[in-house]
Amino acid sequence: MKALLIDSTRCVGCRACQVACKQWNELEAEETTFFAGKGYQNPRDLSANSWTVITYNEVEVNNRFDWVFGKLQCFHCNVPACASACPVHALEKTEAGPVIYHADICLGCRYCQLACPFKVPRFEWNKIIPEITKCTMCGDRVAAGLEPACAKVCPTDAIVFGDRDELIAEAESRIRNNPTGYVHHIFGKDEAGGTCVMHISNVPFEEIGFDTKIPMEPILSKAEHAMKPIPYVLTGLGLVLGGVSWVVNRKKQINQESQTGKEG
Numbered sequence: 001m002k003a004l005l006i007d008s009t010r011c012v013g014c015r016a017c018q019v020a021c022k023q024w025n026e027l028e029a030e031e032t033t034f035f036a037g038k039g040y041q042n043p044r045d046l047s048a049n050s051w052t053v054i055t056y057n058e059v060e061v062n063n064r065f066d067w068v069f070g071k072l073q074c075f076h077c078n079v080p081a082c083a084s085a086c087p088v089h090a091l092e093k094t095e096a097g098p099v100i101y102h103a104d105i106c107l108g109c110r111y112c113q114l115a116c117p118f119k120v121p122r123f124e125w126n127k128i129i130p131e132i133t134k135c136t137m138c139g140d141r142v143a144a145g146l147e148p149a150c151a152k153v154c155p156t157d158a159i160v161f162g163d164r165d166e167l168i169a170e171a172e173s174r175i176r177n178n179p180t181g182y183v184h185h186i187f188g189k190d191e192a193g194g195t196c197v198m199h200i201s202n203v204p205f206e207e208i209g210f211d212t213k214i215p216m217e218p219i220l221s222k223a224e225h226a227m228k229p230i231p232y233v234l235t236g237l238g239l240v241l242g243g244v245s246w247v248v249n250r251k252k253q254i255n256q257e258s259q260t261g262k263e264g
Contacts, residue, residue: 017150070208079218085115098137193218
């Protein structure tokens with residue numbers, strides 16, 4: 001399974017990854033804001049037009065304040081809650097690692113938004129025919145044997161793409177070889193049952209906006225079993241309503257014919 005390893009100590013905040021993401025996915029341009037403080041505090045940080053965002057966080061490092069950069073995007077869970085909540089399988093976990101989105105079958109129910117522990121999926125409220133938007137880890141590029149656009153353009157190798165097990169070994173090696181330079185944890189290795197986007201950092205992850213209270217076991221949506229029958233329920237409801245409509249119209253027709261016969 002493929003994955004991304006993001007090392008905040010190597011990120012220089014150039015945002016080349018943001019630009020590459022927009023270009024490859026043909027996203028609309030929008031004003032970009034430098035985020036400071038505690039990182040991802042507002043859902044607007046990740047919008048329909050921003051599938052990845054570099055956050056600027058002023059954090060105390062070695063007794064002085066410094067900028068530490070974080071990268072926000074879909075974590076591509078090994079067992080994605082968004083996919084488990086989707087009643088029509090519009091979200092799909094691929095064998096290669098990315099969690100991709102099939103807009104052509106999406107109902108727009110937005111259960112994926114409620115299920116995601118990382119609060120990643122976004123809904124296009126401003127469009128007549130809205131879709132769910134999120135990072136797909138460039139599933140099309142990965143399927144073609146290429147690396148995601150963000151990893152391709154990163155000038156400092158702060159974003160590395162490769163086999164998940166190998167990236168975990170690499171992250172552990174970096175932490176082991178520089179024990180005072182990293183937090184001794186790989187964010188995403190075990191969170192939510194493990195993800196395909198993992199982070200290492202020189203400051204606590206909550207300082208760059210991550211929710212460190214994510215449970216370690218897979219977050220299967222509690223609505224999974226309830227959601228599965230929905231397409232069939234909707235189909236059945238449509239048939240019932242269609243039948244009711246036919247009966248009502250037939251009665252009207254019979255009454256009209258009866259009235260016409262009386263008048264004749």
